[in-house]
Amino acid sequence: MATDRFSDHRPQLLIGGEFRDAGRAPSIPVINPCTEQVLWEQPACDADDVREALAHAVPAQESWAELHGWERARILRRVAEEMRSRTQDIARALSLEIGRPVAQSAGEVGAAIEQVEWFAGEAERLFGQVIASRQGGRLLTEPEPVGICAAFTAWNFPVNLPVRKMAPALAAGCAILVRPSEQVPLTTTLIMQAFVAGGVPAGVVQLLLGRAQDISPVILAADEVRKISLTGSTRVGQMMMAEAARTVKRCSMELGGHAPVVVAADADVRSVARQCAAFKFRNAGQVCIAPNRFYVEEAVADEFIDVMKHEAEALILGDSQDEATTMGPLTLASGRDKVERLVADAMERGARLVTGGQRPKGRNAGYFLEPTVLADVPDTCDIMSEEPFGPVAPVATFRDLDDAIARANATPYGLAAYAFTGDQDKAHRLSRKLHAGMVGINTFMIAHAEAPFGGVDHSGMGREGGPDAIKDYQNTKLTHMMAG
Template sequence: MNATTPSLLIAGRFRPSTGQPPAEVINPCTEDVLWTAPAAGPDEVAEALHHARQAFPKWAAVHGWERAKVLRGIARAMERKKSDIARALSLEIGRPIAQSDGEVAIAIEQFDWFAGEAERLFGETIPSRQGGRLQAVPEPVGVVAAFTAWNFPVNLIARKIAPALAAGCPIICRPSEQTPLTSTLIAEACVEGGAPAGVVQMLHGKADIVTPLLMEAEEVRKISLTGSTRVGKMLLAEAAKTVKRASMELGGHAPVVICEDADVDAAATQCAAFKFRNAGQVCIAPNRFYVHENVAQRFSDGMVEAARALVLGDSQDTATTMGPLTLASQRDRVEKLSDETVADGAKCLTGGCRPASRNKGHFFEPTVFSDVPDGSRIMREEPFGPLAPIATFRDFDDAIERANSTPYGLSAYGFTSSQTKAEALSAKLQAGMVGVNTFMIAHAEAPFGGVDHSGMGREGGRQAILDYTNVKLTHFMAA
């Protein structure tokens, strides 16, 4: 097929068109149309479900070592397509090309990791007190429906396809409407890597058409979502109607506690790099900065210096270090939130507006605020943009309490040179993942996920594959 054409993948075949109206994909850097994408309708959803249902018993019966070969085949196919995938990703969401290349590399690791998990997916034998033996065996849960967001369109979908295939489950993916070419290239890699027809299927299209049909289907036994808490609640309510298993990676609002004894200059450099990565559109981005009052000025100065050093520009320009917001609606939301923060009494130290040099594109300057009140909306809601609010604290326990003041619990961070405080940050910060003196918390070999309103289940690590299995117990007794 033509690699530049977004297409559906159903039963091992690519479809560049359907009977539904196609959707335009807008370049967030230029606001020009990149391409159009086909949209799945009820007929395409029904067909994908039919083929997934047929594929399930065959794929479930494939030995884990053979599944692993397919997963590694997909990884190698993605390596061959790496530059094409990175370019599509960069164009569709506006992320600088070098950063896009890095995401593809991380996604490839998911397939390699879960190839190993497929090979070591064993049950256990338990001696029975009543005689005989107890056997607990993991079995694939069934057909999986996966829903992913646009901000990490390669890694998010890889985190769902890889463990599903490793466990023996066919998967139907509905990626974001903003990233159809990126998703098509991943689908191509799955086919080239050896995934049988019906085991991996890709349905582009409107959420209000595709998603309800997948949710009401009895044959779909598990759903996996990366998205907002609002959407997660809606899907959980629908999942209850057919008792589907659910994994949810939902919204976050990560706090950062900068202790007085931290390496402040290094902390500011790291905080700025990760805050403004992907223009702040990262679920685990540091969002609320609680800085000890004795080092707040130095930290703020470092954040401002790093923010001003960023180069805003077209995602295909290698000199660009920060691109635009992916959606115009998100840019507008960030702009409103920035204005509200100043109105609440915060000081805007840098940024706070659209760049004067850009009259097209969804750009917004990297922005740093100081003296931000705890009651300001930016301290309560995830900005999902390049806004960095700084507040100060005097007492460590007070900082922890304020850090834990939202219902979100995806990630949290702290900077300190004290091992005692490092242990306290790990123990007291209420989040599924904590980084101490680092933001590197996403690894293929480690569990990724949140608690409370940030979701349930884990992606990555040895824990993730278990979310795609049921455990069957058999008690064997001698006749």
């Protein structure tokens, strides 16, 4: 059994420096999306558990903020080494809990380690400014930690998402409470074990597993919590921001996306189509910055679609623990239901099914769906305005580049956008005109530890990664210093 190696591992809460096998709320089963069988039971917090964690966080915040940034950096670098030594276990837990092929899972752990190492360096560079005052003396600016933070994360990247919030918070001098998705409790427990083993003091990081309705309201109402960070849907983000406003909490939000791809005829179309397929079907399409809407210049559309079809049909669907598998199931049954609805709607409105669109034959369990390519997709289809979060690629055509840009920008989202062209003037024009927080020109590689990650409009606010991210966890204090 793939889970045999985890006989010594189990999901646990982390409260006040203590790993706990049970909370005060009933436990929650975690379902394997490949088999629909229970993997393990996770302990769950109730409101009293959350209040206890807050009580631990208050003194921990004070002592952690007093620690010099260089010492926080040393601890973070030890955390990175602890994560590195646990890479295979974390990757295996991730693969079991969300259904991503195990051969593709360790890379996410490596990306999270890069985040920890980057922000260790940022902790050593927490400098203010000295400004000559026109009224005499000096104006001193100094960064201070914003205070206790809370992170709410989704299941689709269960290592990188929490770590991308924890690392800058800790570097800035903030204690942090983490409430991950109910689908990934063991993955998050293993991450927390690395943080504790690396030397993060009790109460500075705490893990609150359980149901959102038992945890989130207590955190959002608590004046002690001064910042929240969410990776989730736009709908949940809107609700959290409304509640956070009651206690004037700072918010950073990575919310929904619906990334367009514009492919010009002067691009290397066959190479571009192979890249599009690789990134579209990665993690079964369950990626916030996945390419979702393909606008291909009419002259090369047939060639583009042929290559996409070939690449989709070459994928090997199977159990996430099989090294030969190149695409696993969707993580949730509701996710598969949504994709099937969007495909059916598109076909009813005139789209052509090129390949896929069905549950694979011979699989009676698991949330599997064939990688799907649709052609001639009208802009009126739901899939062109609603994020599918699944393995389906709708392709539409264009003749005029300005028209393609307008259609690419025709949703309220603005997380990521991509374009492929061999013309440098077009490349700069597309970079300027595509409305998104991140744009990839002739590449899909837009997530880097050293660069800002985030969206605009209904895709959220704030940035994770790069030198801007730590500022979301800091206040800036001004002192006008005059001679006595």
